[in-house]
Every structure is written in structure tokens, then in C-alpha cells.
Amino acid sequence: MSNSAKLFSFLFIFFLGLGIFLAVSAQEASPVEEAVNLDEDIQPEDLGVSEPKLLPDSPFYFLKNWARGIQNVLTFNPIRKAELRMKFANEKLMEVKKIVQKTQDPEKIKKATENYQQEVEKIKNQVEKIKEKAKENPQVESFLDKFLHQQTLHEKLLEKLETQVPSQAFEKIKEAREAHLERFQSVMLKLEDRPEKITEKLDKILEEQKGSQFKEFKNLEVLKNLEEKVPEEAKEAIRKAEEKITENLQENLEKMSPENQEKFKEYMEKISGDKERQLEIMEKIKSESSELKENLEKVKERIKEKIKEKKGEPVACAQVITYCIDPSTGECAVYPDACSTPKPCQSCLVEMSPGTGCKNLWWFDNEHKYCQQKEFCGLYMYLGLRTFETKEECETGLQK
Template sequence: MVFVFVISATFVVAQEESVSTLDTGIAVVEQMEITTQDLGIEDPGMLPTSRFYFLKDLNRTFKRVFTFNSVKKAELELDIANEQAAEIQRMEEITPERTDAIAKAVTNYQENVDKLKNRLDAMKETSQNPNVDKLMEKLTDRSIKHQQLFDELKQKFEDRLELKQQFGKMQDKINEAVAKIPEKFDNPEVFKERIKKAIEARPDGSFKELRSMEIVDRIMEKMPADRRDKLGEIKDDFMKKLEDRMGQMSEDQRKEFLRPEILEKLPGDPEVRMRIMEEMKTRVSSPDIQKEIIEAKEGILKERIEKGEIKKEAVEKLINETRDLIAKAESDLANAQSDLKQIAEKMLGIAKARIAEAEKALGDNKIGEAFGHATAASAAARSALRPESFLNRPLYIDPTIRQAIPASAPAGILPPPQTAPTTGTTTITVKCGDGICDLIEKEKGFCAIDCK
């Protein structure tokens, strides 16, 4: 594991890229880079840049021919994919200019993960078989590390759009393979524990919880909707841990921790990060932390708009994905428990209102504003799919959702009710839905009277 530290004083001019440690006023950004050793490979050996690399591929072909057990066949494909990931990581270190060879290696990895998925589909055993259980443990561990590695590679090849997109496709491929585990081999609870164990085994860092939520979120995207709940619990746990840690910081430390220019530079997907922050603002107990999260999210959005990094096509895709989430949440309402139905309906109302605003802004070619609305809509729709998550967290929310919380909720779930005007605050017409309004909500009149 390689630690990269960026250190500078807190009083430097804004043009300097500075961060500070959370306990001394000096900012530190830790980027815990995946190494080949983390992948279990001391030396990747011959690389695709070698003219003799075909011999390595030939050796892999021989191994495939002479491997007969179905579990061993799947494990072989996983091992080959892991070797290929290590080769790509090493090429980035020593020959980053050979983007042609790296692109070819990326294609080989994707093709091999397809072979892995086919092998998993062909397997008949479940994780009750010790050999299958061991394979699932290995697949989970490798997939988490591959995701982190590809996030780092996307960042390092930021100016190579096509290659960056290919790394994103690699993440999709390995997550599709991992999604086979709860589909065929594990029950949801066992799978949840596998993922949790693999993530928690990663070294601690200042942004571990945030990065972990992003990884879980991407895995959930590849799973059937009815199997996502348990992974959502992991996400909730990391959200609570992050809130608790932020609660121990001073206000200045939190602001430094949430500086948009730092969050923007972290490996990972800023768009997923913004959506998670949108979800967090409805689940943290401190109004101050809520406000700081909103400001950080808006700062990231502003930076991406200024850099021209938010494209119309990406907004259209997010809107379509959110409409699918809304449709799924609506279909789930019929079977929802009465004490959760009102929460889901409320969050659906927010999602629909914000997606309508997103489409309007997109039609006016206000790409950044459209993305902000679509991100908020996506977060609300996801909350509508998991209304029970509101019962496990202290919330500062508008009265409509507060009234929907069942009276039997455990003591301490909710903070004391906020003092607010009674007119217009207890009906479904309250729009913002969380009691804390961001700038877009205020400008567009989406705020309840009791919003901060």
C-alpha cells in the first residue's frame, strides 16, 4: 500500500492546492494506492508491451484446457483477470505513454471477466461447498481491490477520455461478476458480510467511509432491486461512521475535510459522490453538518460546471435511470408496510418534482442546474426504495416525513421536534423534504417554511 501525502499550511492563497491535517491545522490527503502486492502478485512478470507476451497467453490457454473442475475453472479465470489487472497497474507505473498497449490489456481484462461470469453461471454448487465459499471470498476481495485500482487509473489518465471510459467499463464487468454471488451462491445476509469484511480489511484513511459507500453503491447498481437492501445497510453503517467522525471534528476541521477541491481530486466518481452526499443530508443528526455537506456538494458541482465536465448525455442518462428508480419505487408501494408507505410516498414526491425540474433545466440547456436536480431526484428515489433506512438514523426532516415515522420507533431515533410555523408545514405540499435546503431548492421555491 502506497500513501501519498499532500501537505501545506492552511493560510496559503486559494490558487495553491492545499489540505490540512484534521488535528493540527495542516491538511493531509491520503491516497491509498493499490499495488500489485495488494492483488497478491509480487511481480506481474511479462507485460503486454513485450513482443513475447503471446507465450504468457499460450500458457493460460494450456491451463484452461487441463483444468476440469467447475470451481477450479472459475477460480482460474479470476486469477487470470487478477494477473491482467496487476499488469495494467505495472504498465501505468513504467510505461504510461503506451496507451495503445494499456487499452489492449483493458480489452483482454474485460473479455476474461466475461469468461469468469460464464464459469460462474455454469456452476451448480452453492457456498455451502467449502471450495465455492473460498472462491466467493476471493472474488469479493479481488473485486473491491480492482474497483479501487480502476478508480486510481481513471484519475491518472484523466486526459485520455476513451481510456478513462474503458476503466469504467472494467468496473462494470467485475461488479457484474460479483453480483452473481447473491444471485446464485449466497443468501443476502452472507453476501453482505462478505462485502463488509472485504471493505473493512482495507487500510483506514481520512476518506475511507466515503469511498466505501461509493464502492457499495456501484455493486448495488448491478444487483436486482430486490437483493439490494442488505448492501444498503452497509452503506448506512458507513454513513453513520462518517457522521460520528465528523461530529468529533471542530467546525474548521470539518470544513477542511469537506473542501470541494479536495473531494474533487479523490479517486472515484464525483457524480456518485454528490449523490451520496445528497442522501447523507437527510440522514445526519447535526444541522451544522447537514449545511456543510450541502455546501461541499454544491462546491463540487460548481467546479465540474466550470470545467465543463458535466455533459448533456450524462444528465440524460441520469434522468432516465432515475425515472426507472421512481417506477420501481411506485411498484413497491403496493406491498409497503403502512408505517413506511408515507415515507416512501413523500420521497417519491420529492423525486418526481426534482426530476421535472431537471428536465425543464435540460430543455433550457442549463446543464449544471439540470444535473443538480437530477442528482437530488436520484437520491430521493433511492430513499423511497429503502424507507426503512429512515428508521435507523436520527433525522432533521420536514414534518410530513416526521409524522410518517411510526410511533413504535426506538427511543432516540428522532431528535426533539424543530420549532416551525404551523401554516403549510404539515401537508404533502412541503417540497424540499429534508428541512435543509440547498441553493437550487431555495431559488426554485422547493423549500418548506421551516427550512434552514
């Protein structure tokens, strides 16, 4: 066989193997995991920068900073300087992400995070030199729009990184995220002092950002975090943006198929972020649909369980027999309480033998303040549960 034929055979096998590997890799991520990654796993291209090659743990990293310094010195326009600083911050955040993927060494992670924090501070300092507001200069407005877009992405990625770093580096990432929010709101309010414009810009930017069909929830979380940091006079502008996004999320959930509503429940299981804040957001989502209402209640229950788990509190399990498909066998199985059911539970029916005492009843409890029907079997009572023979009796009991 000639050398060219050997080369051709090698390349054919290589690319065939690569194609198979990529296909298998693509299949490994579930649709829900893909949705979570789309909303949290921010990529360099999302921030307009390239994949970092030289990282802070390299002995040659100083060359990269040296080149950045030259660029900064040769840039004279204050707005262009602010844009350059923002680009450097984007690059350094991607370096943090790459370091976290590369190593679990807390010192290396802390060093990369410190670099990022310093750059975010430099953005704020540079913006202080811009004397005009967005309404007075189109260049300032353009910078602000880009800033708002990119900083919301920073917040999403920083929350994700908090779940990926070792415990020794967690506080540093958290500190960086808190400091980032402070600088975020400071720059925003320095360049735009009209509340209605802040609302308008946040609405538009978050709506246009790429993301999954559930992206509004993550956007709400970002706004909630930002609202906590802004001064009192700016909170209303953030709240108005939250209200609109909440309405959009609620409307989208109501339009979703039952299958996608189930995916939303799983999505909520997998996303990063502060669970108490997520519960606060969930409490504001309302629905007239009994099916969606039930799904939302289940999501809230699971968030509450996670909050208790984080605090080290025992999780109360409702003693209600539930029928779900066993993921390991694919067969319908009986689960004795809410904690033992697979998440999510794919409901199923089993034929009960006579004398098991199973009965279809209407019910509500302390966590589910609306009437719904299900089959109860065995010793199903728990604190706060009330059951009724008819829907009318249940609704009467609910009003008392």
C-alpha cells in the first residue's frame, strides 16, 4: 500500500471514530441537561472572546497581561477603554472557567478568580471617567447595552461555578459573584439614571439572549440577585422587569405540553443557584390550570426539601403510597412515601387486589391549597392532610 493510501485510510478511520465519538457524546446529555447548559454554561463566544489558551497557572501568563497593558495604554477614548476592560474581564472569567475544568486545586482557582475580580473593579473605575449618560451619547448607550448583556451572563456563569469548585474555593467564587453584582449595579446606574429605561433595557436584553425554553426562570434569578444590590430608588425598575418576565414564564408554562412541564420540574432539580431565592420566584408563578398548578407545587416541595437538606434539617416525607414507573425495571412500582419516589415520577396504575383499602378521594394539605383527586391506599394520613368523598365537600372544607 502506498504512503498516500495509508494516509487516506488513517484519516478516514480517524474522522469516522471522531464522528462516532461526537454522536455518542451528544446522546449522553438529556434534553433537560442541554437546557440547563444552554442557560448556565456560558461559552467564550457568548461574551465575544476566544477560548483561553494561556491560563493564570502558566509561568508565561505575564506575557498575556503585558499585551493587555500595551493595548490599554494605546487606547485613549474613555468609552473604548471601558470596552477594552470589559473584554479583559470576559477573558478572565473564561480563564476561571477553564481552570475549574482543568484542576480542583483551590489555590489556582482562587488566583484566577482574583484576576477576574481585579478586572471587574477596573471596569467600574474606568466608567467613572465617562462624564456622559446614555441619553446624552449614543456610544455610551451602546456600551451600556453590551455591558448589561454580558454582565447578566457573568452572573449566570458565576452561580454555576459555585457548584463546581472544591469547598476551599467556594467562598472565593461567592465573594467574586457578590462583588460583581455590586459593580454591575454601580456601572448601570452611573450610565443610566432613568428607571423606565433600565426596565426597558433589561427586558429587551434578557428577552433576546439565547437560552432554553425555560430561560425566563434563570433570568428572574439574575434580576432578583441584582435587585438585592441596587439602592432603594432603583429597586422598582428591577421589579418591573421581573414582573414582565414572570408573566412571560407563566404564559409559556401554561402553553407547554405536559411532557415539557415535566421537563421544567427536572430542570428545576438541576439548575444551580440559591434555592431560597428560587422558591421566592416560584411563589409568584400562578396558574388556573390544575395540572400545571400541581406540577408547580411539586417543584416547590422539592426546592423546600433541598433547602432543608442544605441546612442539615430532616426532610419530612409524606406517607402517601404512590405508583410510579421504576426507572431500573420499567415496571409500575409502589412507593410508600414522597421521598422514595423516583424524580420525576412517571405515574402508572396497578391492579389492586381486593381488601387493600384503596380509594379515590379529593384532598388538600398545608402545601397544596387547592382540591385535587388521587388514589389513597393503606396508612396514608399525615399532618395537614384532609380528604373528602366529593369535590364539593373538599372545596367547602378549603374555604373554612
